[in-house]
Amino acid sequence: MLSKLIIKQAIRSGASQRQALLQRTLFTAPKSMRFMALNRCFSTDNSRPQQVEIETEMVEQEPVISHTEKKEFRAETRKLLDIVAKSIYTDKEVFVRELISNCSDALEKQRYSEIAGKATSGNTGGLFINITTNEKERTLTIFDSGIGMTRDEVTDNLGTIAKSGSQEFMKNLQGGAQVDGQALDSIIGQFGVGFYSTFIVADSVEVFTKSGLEGGAKGVRWVSDGSGDYEVSTVENLDFERGTKIVLKLKPESREFSRESEVEKIVKKFSLFINYPIKLNGQLVNNLQAIWYREKRDVTEDEYERFFEHLGNTKVPYKFKLHYSTDVPLTIKAVFYVPSTHQEKMGMTQETPNLHLYCRKVLIKEGATELLPSYLRFIKGVVDCEDLPLNISRETYQDSALISKLRNVITRRVLKMLEDEIKRDSDRYDNWFETFNHFLKEGLMMDSENKESLLRLMRYSATFKEKGFISLDEYVKKMKAGQQKIYYVTAQTREGAINNPFMEPFKNSEDAPPVLILTNNIDEVCFNQIGEYKGHKFVNIETSYDEISKDLGVQQPSSTDSANSLPEEDVTTFSLWLKSELGSSVGKVSISKRLKDQPAIIFGQMSSSMRMVMQMMEQQQGSTNPNSDMNKNNTLEINPKHPIIVKLNELRKKDPKRAGMIAGQLMDNVMLSTGIPFNLHDSVSRNFKVMNDYLNAVSVKKL
Numbered sequence: 107m108l109s110k111l112i113i114k115q116a117i118r119s120g121a122s123q124r125q126a127l128l129q130r131t132l133f134t135a136p137k138s139m140r141f142m143a144l145n146r147c148f149s150t151d152n153s154r155p156q157q158v159e160i161e162t163e164m165v166e167q168e169p170v171i172s173h174t175e176k177k178e179f180r181a182e183t184r185k186l187l188d189i190v191a192k193s194i195y196t197d198k199e200v201f202v203r204e205l206i207s208n209c210s211d212a213l214e215k216q217r218y219s220e221i222a223g224k225a226t227s228g229n230t231g232g233l234f235i236n237i238t239t240n241e242k243e244r245t246l247t248i249f250d251s252g253i254g255m256t257r258d259e260v261t262d263n264l265g266t267i268a269k270s271g272s273q274e275f276m277k278n279l280q281g282g283a284q285v286d287g288q289a290l291d292s293i294i295g296q297f298g299v300g301f302y303s304t305f306i307v308a309d310s311v312e313v314f315t316k317s318g319l320e321g322g323a324k325g326v327r328w329v330s331d332g333s334g335d336y337e338v339s340t341v342e343n344l345d346f347e348r349g350t351k352i353v354l355k356l357k358p359e360s361r362e363f364s365r366e367s368e369v370e371k372i373v374k375k376f377s378l379f380i381n382y383p384i385k386l387n388g389q390l391v392n393n394l395q396a397i398w399y400r401e402k403r404d405v406t407e408d409e410y411e412r413f414f415e416h417l418g419n420t421k422v423p424y425k426f427k428l429h430y431s432t433d434v435p436l437t438i439k440a441v442f443y444v445p446s447t448h449q450e451k452m453g454m455t456q457e458t459p460n461l462h463l464y465c466r467k468v469l470i471k472e473g474a475t476e477l478l479p480s481y482l483r484f485i486k487g488v489v490d491c492e493d494l495p496l497n498i499s500r501e502t503y504q505d506s507a508l509i510s511k512l513r514n515v516i517t518r519r520v521l522k523m524l525e526d527e528i529k530r531d532s533d534r535y536d537n538w539f540e541t542f543n544h545f546l547k548e549g550l551m552m553d554s555e556n557k558e559s560l561l562r563l564m565r566y567s568a569t570f571k572e573k574g575f576i577s578l579d580e581y582v583k584k585m586k587a588g589q590q591k592i593y594y595v596t597a598q599t600r601e602g603a604i605n606n607p608f609m610e611p612f613k614n615s616e617d618a619p620p621v622l623i624l625t626n627n628i629d630e631v632c633f634n635q636i637g638e639y640k641g642h643k644f645v646n647i648e649t650s651y652d653e654i655s656k657d658l659g660v661q662q663p664s665s666t667d668s669a670n671s672l673p674e675e676d677v678t679t680f681s682l683w684l685k686s687e688l689g690s691s692v693g694k695v696s697i698s699k700r701l702k703d704q705p706a707i708i709f710g711q712m713s714s715s716m717r718m719v720m721q722m723m724e725q726q727q728g729s730t731n732p733n734s735d736m737n738k739n740n741t742l743e744i745n746p747k748h749p750i751i752v753k754l755n756e757l758r759k760k761d762p763k764r765a766g767m768i769a770g771q772l773m774d775n776v777m778l779s780t781g782i783p784f785n786l787h788d789s790v791s792r793n794f795k796v797m798n799d800y801l802n803a804v805s806v807k808k809l
C-alpha cells in the first residue's frame with residue numbers, strides 16, 4: 107500500500123516512472139535488506155546505445171526468455187543513509203521535531219496500552235519528555251517515558267530504513283478495539299525515516315530503551331555512527347524503568363544544538379502543542395494546549411485569549427473567533443481569529459500571514475499563504491489537517507488540488523463567520539468593518555467566486571441614514587417603487603457628498619431614490635467592476651440626465667418665469683459661445699432639466715473620483731499634464747434659469763472679454779464643487795483678475 111502511494115506521489119511530484127520506482131524501492135525495501143539496497147539504481151550512467159540505421163527486413167518473432175532469476179535490489183547502506191539523512195530535509199533543526207514526535211508516539215502508545223489493559227503505568231513518574239543539553243560535552247539527550255522497545259523492536263524499527271513501527275502499531279489497532287477513540291488520531295510517525303535525521307547533526311547516536319510491555323525485560327542499547335552499520339546490546343541497570351533515551355554526540359559544526367536557547371526555540375516552533383509535558387533542562391517548555399483538538403464547549407474564553415496572544419504576539423484582544431472542524435474534503439480542525447486592529451491601518455507594512463498549518467499538532471508550515479486568499483491575510487490561527495498528503499520531509503505536501511479544495515473550504519467558512527457576526531451583533535461588526543473594510547474590498551476585486559458573500563459583508567453610508575452604515579440589502583429595501591438602479595455619490599466626507607451639485611434632484615423630493623455615499627475611491631472601482639447587485643445596476647449620480655431620469659420621476663422646475671430665464675433665441679448662440687470660451691475642457695454644452703439652485707454641473711465618461719484616481723496614477727508615472735485627456739468629452743450642463751447664466755448671457759453681448767473671464771471662473775467653480783481635478787494655478791490667477799475687475803467696477807460706481 108505504502109509503496110503504491112509513494113509511486114503515485116513521486117509521479118505526481120514530477121518524477122519519472124523510473125525515479126518513482128527507485129523511491130519505492132528505497133522506502134519499502136524488505137527486512138532482509140536492512141542497511142543495504144539499491145546500489146545499482148543510483149548509477150548516473152544514462153547513456154544509451156547509439157542508433158545505427160541498418161536496412162533489414164523485420165520478421166515478427168516471439169522473444170525467448172530463459173535463465174530467469176529473482177533477485178533483490180542491493181543498496182549501499184552508507185549512501186542510503188546519506189540520502190535519508192541529508193537529502194530529504196532542508197533544515198538541520200528538524201531532527202528535534204522528529205525525535206519529539208517519536209517520543210510523543212511512544213507516550214501515546216503507552217497511554218493506549220494502559221487504557222487497553224495491556225500495560226501498567228509503573229513507577230515512571232507519568233508520561234513526559236525530558237531534554238537535556240550539554241554544551242561542554244556537545245551532547246543532546248532526549249528521554250521519554252513512553253512504551254520503549256524490545257531488542258527485536260529495536261532491530262526492526264531502527265535497523266530498517268523506512269520501517270515505521272508506529273504505522274504498524276496503527277495498523278494493528280485498526281483491526282482491534284479502539285480505546286478512548288483518540289489513539290489512532292494522535293500517532294504522528296508514518297514514513298519510518300525521521301529517526302535517521304539525527305545523522306544530519308550527530309557523529310554518533312546512542313539509544314537506550316526498555317519496553318513497558320514486557321515486564322522485567324532487559325534494557326537495550328543501540329548505537330551507530332550512521333556510516334552503514336550499528337550495534338545492539340543488552341544493558342542492565344538503566345537509570346529508568348521504562349522508556350527511551352537517545353543521546354546525540356553532535357558534530358562540531360552542529361554544536362548549536364547543545365545550546366539550551368537554540369533547542370528551546372526549535373521545540374517551541376515545531377512541537378509546542380505536543381500532548382505531553384516537555385521539560386528542557388528541568389524547565390517546562392510547552393505550557394499551551396492544542397485547543398483546536400478539543401471540543402469547543404471544553405475550551406474556556408481565557409484559553410482562547412491566551413492562544414490568540416501567543417499567535418498574534420499581542421495583548422490587544424481579538425474581535426471574533428471561529429473554532430471549526432470538518433471531515434470533508436479533509437479532516438480539518440481549526441481555530442481562526444479576526445483581530446480588532448491591524449498594522450496596515452497605520453500605513454505600516456503589509457500584514458504577514460499568521461495562519462499556521464499543522465498535522466497532528468506538529469507544525470508543517472508557519473504562515474501558510476496557500477490556505478487563504480491574500481485579502482484575508484489579517485486572519486490568525488491554526489489549521490490542523492490530519493490526513494494532509496505530506497511529503498516525506500513533512501515540510502510540504504503533495505496534492506495541490508486537495509490544497510486548493512482545502513483553501514476554498516476555509517475561505518468560505520471564514521467569510522461565513524463574518525456574516526454570522528453580523529447576525530449576532532451588527533453594530534459590533536460595523537465597528538470592525540470600519541477598520542478592516544479595505545481587506546474585504548480588495549477581496550471584492552479579486553475573488554469573483556466569493557463575490558456574493560463579500561457583497562453581503564459590505565457596508566456603506568447612505569442618504570437615508572444620518573449615522574452608521576447600511577448593507578446593500580438595506581439599500582434595496584429602501585428603493586422607491588419601480589426604481590431600477592442603485593445610485594451612489596462619491597466624496598471625501600458625508601457633508602461633501604450631500605453638497606455635491608448632482609445631489610440636487612435627489613434632495614428635492616421625498617420620492618427621489620436613496621443614494622449611497624462612498625467616501626473611499628476603491629468603492630467606485632469595485633462597483634465598476636461588479637456592475638450590479640441583485641439585478642440593479644450601480645450608477646454614479648454624476649451622469650447624464652437620461653441615465654437617471656426614469657427613476658427620478660417628473661421634476662418640477664423652480665421657476666416658470668421666462669423673464670428670468672435664458673431667452674429661447676439665445677440658447678444656441680450662448681451655448682456655442684460658452685463652449686468656445688472654455689476651449690478643450692468642455693466637449694459639449696447642454697441645457698439642464700434637473701437643476702434648480704446650481705448654475706451648472708459637469709460630467710464626462712469618468713466620474714470625479716475616478717479622475718482623481720487616474721490623476722494620481724498618471725502623476726506617479728511622471729505625467730506633467732495629468733488631466734489632458736480626461737476633459738475632452740465633458741458635458742457642461744447649464745441651468746437656464748440661474749441668474750448667473752442669465753446675466754452672463756447679457757454680459758456676453760455687451761462685454762465679451764469680461765464675460766469670457768467669468769465663464770472661466772464659472773467652469774472652475776463647477777469643477778471644484780464636483781471634486782474634479784483642475785489647473786489650480788490658472789484658476790487662482792483668473793480669480794484675482796475677476797476680483798480686481800469687480801473692485802474697480804465698484805469703486806468707479808462709488809466715485
Ligand SMILES: Nc1ncnc2c1ncn2[C@@H]1O[C@H](COP(=O)(O)OP(=O)(O)OP(=O)(O)O)[C@@H](O)[C@H]1O
Nearest residue numbers: 208212263270271272295296297298299300301350
Ligand atoms: N522514542 C521512541 N520510543 C519508542 N519507539 C521509537 C522511538 N523512536 C523511534 N521509535 C520506533 O522507531 C520507528 C522508526 O522511527 P522513525 O522516526 O524513523 O519513523 P516514524 O516515526 O515511524 O515515521 P516518520 O518518518 O514519519 O517520522 C518508529 O516507528 C518507532 O516504532
